[in-house]
Amino acid sequence: MLSHPKFEFEVYMSSQAIDFPRVSVIGLGKLGAPLAAVMANGGYKVIGYDLNRDFVSAVQRGVAPVNETGLQDMINKVAARLTATEKIEVAVSNSDVSFIIVPTPSKPDGFFSLDYVLSAIEGMAPALRAKQSRHLIVVTSTVMPGATDGIIRQTLEKATGLKAGRDIGLCYNPEFIALGSVIHDMLHPDFILIGESDTTSGDCLEEIYKNTCAKEPVFRRMNAVNAELCKISVNTFVTTKITYANMLADICDRLPGADVDIVTTAVGADSRIGKKYLKGAVGYGGPCFPRDNRAFAALADSLGARSDLARATDAMNDYQVERLERCILGLVGEGARVSILGVSYKPLTAVIEASQGLMLGKRLVDQGVKVTAFDPGVATEGPATDGWLTWAETLPDALNGCDLAVVVTPWDAFNTLPALVPDQSKLTIVDPWRMFSGSEFGNSVTLVSLGRGRMDQNAL
């Protein structure tokens, strides 16, 4: 269902196996499964472990346990070096380095929970205690600043009787990957972030990445708390940048003659700012970005520091759904039929966590609008919405009989819209990503491009 662009990982595949260190990956989910494959691709012998037996069985059979671009192709190539086990002690005793990549869900106070990480460490402890050689534990899950050298270290030392940094290595080593391009991002990282308990552990990780990345990456090595703060800072900074572009788009909506793309293209040409993640459109979603500013603010609160910027970014991101809703309600009346095109949080993924499309749909339904949704990447039965939403199986079905369609996720598939809209039907298309210029559609279609000032401000 999802299109899989080809990445050039084939040419980097190590031709010979590297006997040492052997790698285990604890948690074979959206991040862990690709990491296991990339480590095997770099030449390492890799053994995976997951509580989910289906994932273990999939890896044992050479099948990708999660849907990620290029993952199955890579698993096919590295099958001889990649295996999995249902026993955590087998994973630990057959490896020298363990990457822990289990969930760290947000708690109501904004902090990330360590329950899964600590439970994984406790599960590993008997096998770690029994080992004759020094093991390296690498926490890859996103954790709060202070966690690795705090409760994680204490739990590890208590459960194993080993001293971290002396008898056993402990590193924090988060990945900067985006879903849909995880393998590409792992092979071509901007930098590798290592928070280390000791130089030997940091050196070991550095050596691993020299073999697994497509070319020698930039390394940033530091203590764990700096690395933890760095990870969450990258995400909060980038979300603030996206939000800045969205704020400009909102202003441009209301400013006749203004065009947010022209403004952000020029602003992004300043090398201090840069053009990436500067598209004024809809709010950001997904499993990572929306929670990071809340965690950052919670951290600042706990320390007595101010976090106005993180809170403002979070609040402004919430406002983006309201902005879209207001625009749509200004264009259609109660009882109208609105189609939401795209509920995945971005193209090329089926993930619907913090989906702008679903949040918009709920708000519109609450206002008496009849809402249908379609997404090229989400299963045809649609997400569980307790029936408040009608799910269309195809794009033509979604357009059939609707008064307004809004492109919330800019899937390439929506470029076919002009060819699908029947000439005679009256339809308004709201285009926050400015995929269309207007000339593609016949006279029966009203195109509302957000982020471009219009003389008609009724819809805003």
Ligand SMILES: NC(=O)c1ccc[n+]([C@@H]2O[C@H](COP(=O)([O-])OP(=O)(O)OC[C@H]3O[C@@H](n4cnc5c(N)ncnc54)[C@H](O)[C@@H]3O)[C@@H](O)[C@H]2O)c1
């Ligand atoms: N997905 C991303 O884009 C992304 C990016 C950067 C960082 N992260 C971070 O990586 C971590 C994992 O995220 P994910 O998206 O891979 O999650 P996921 O839910 O897709 O996968 C986690 C896996 O861990 C397994 N698991 C849970 N407890 C376990 C245990 N005790 N032992 C073994 N396996 C266990 C689960 O069964 C699951 O398969 C989180 O901290 C997340 O914040 C994710």
Ligand SMILES: O=c1ccn([C@@H]2O[C@H](COP(=O)(O)OP(=O)(O)O[C@H]3O[C@H](CO)[C@@H](O)[C@H](O)[C@H]3O)[C@@H](O)[C@H]2O)c(=O)[nH]1
């Ligand atoms: O100019 C942009 C770029 C992205 N987005 C939105 O931002 C969200 C996140 O997109 P993306 O960064 O592609 O995906 P994620 O998989 O969420 O990855 C982010 O979150 C991960 C988990 O922390 C980090 O590892 C990555 O570096 C970080 O990019 C999506 O809703 C996008 O639509 C925008 O709104 N405007």
